[in-house]
Amino acid sequence: MPIPAMRRNDRQLSNAQTIAILERGNLGVLSTLDKENQPYGVPVNFVYHQGAIYFHCATEGYKLLNISHQPQVSFCVIEKSELIPETFSTDYVSAIVFGKAYIVDDQEKIEALQWLIQHLAGNEIKKGDGVLFYQSSTEPLAVVGYCEVVKEGYPDHTQFDSSTDHFDPKANPKSPTWFMVEIKLVKEFKKPVTLDEIKANPKLKNMKLIQRGQRLSIQPVTPADWDEILKMGS
Numbered sequence: 001m002p003i004p005a006m007r008r009n010d011r012q013l014s015n016a017q018t019i020a021i022l023e024r025g026n027l028g029v030l031s032t033l034d035k036e037n038q039p040y041g042v043p044v045n046f047v048y049h050q051g052a053i054y055f056h057c058a059t060e061g062y063k064l065l066n067i068s069h070q071p072q073v074s075f076c077v078i079e080k081s082e083l084i085p086e087t088f089s090t091d092y093v094s095a096i097v098f099g100k101a102y103i104v105d106d107q108e109k110i111e112a113l114q115w116l117i118q119h120l121a122g123n124e125i126k127k128g129d130g131v132l133f134y135q136s137s138t139e140p141l142a143v144v145g146y147c148e149v150v151k152e153g154y155p156d157h158t159q160f161d162s163s164t165d166h167f168d169p170k171a172n173p174k175s176p177t178w179f180m181v182e183i184k185l186v187k188e189f190k191k192p193v194t195l196d197e198i199k200a201n202p203k204l205k206n207m208k209l210i211q212r213g214q215r216l217s218i219q220p221v222t223p224a225d226w227d228e229i230l231k232m233g234s
């Protein structure tokens with residue numbers, strides 16, 4: 001299906017401008033169609049890398065069912081949005097792209113996850129940084145304390161050790177696939193800060209942990225959110 005021309009073609013972005021928005025962005029809306037041609041849009045984390053857009057999501061769900069039925073999708077990223085009350089309008093910058101979506105596996109899947117983590121976390125994990133320790137596989141889900149980074153990222157040696165559960169036969173010592181950081185426990189909270197408590201706290205309404213589409217193991221935390229979590233756990 002051909003892509004319809006923009007009504008206001010004076011606002012159409014060049015390919016370079018569109019790519020720049022995708023390179024800077026980290027959250028967008030992926031739109032799919034189900035078998036009844038019902039549209040479905042969902043926010044997802046993403047990374048743009050070498051002409052492709054990679055999304056991170058669960059291994060099953062409505063959007064994956066839709067993609068298996070109809071791989072044609074559209075994807076929208078809004079870089080900024082500012083209300084202009086005096087003119088009853090909004091100043092925003094956005095990019096909409098069209099293409100086919102499919103599930104990646106094997107080495108491409110590993111590399112895509114690396115690119116996504118690098119894009120979202122970058123090189124921000126430094127020695128001395130604080131880390132909230134969130135238990136995501138227990139009941140209740142909760143932040144149970146905080147740690148400190150004592151050694152910055154370096155290759156995970158277990159990827160080359162066939163006797164471990166983390167052995168990766170495709171990992172190359174000259175270009176490692178997996179990296180790790182070392183952290184130490186600074187303080188265990190007297191009272192775990194549960195996910196329900198975080199969601200109920202209006203001061204934490206913008207915390208990455210509780211935003212839709214946020215499923216990565218590493219997420220940035222603002223100084224204000226950090227202070228509030230420590231206060232709740234003390």
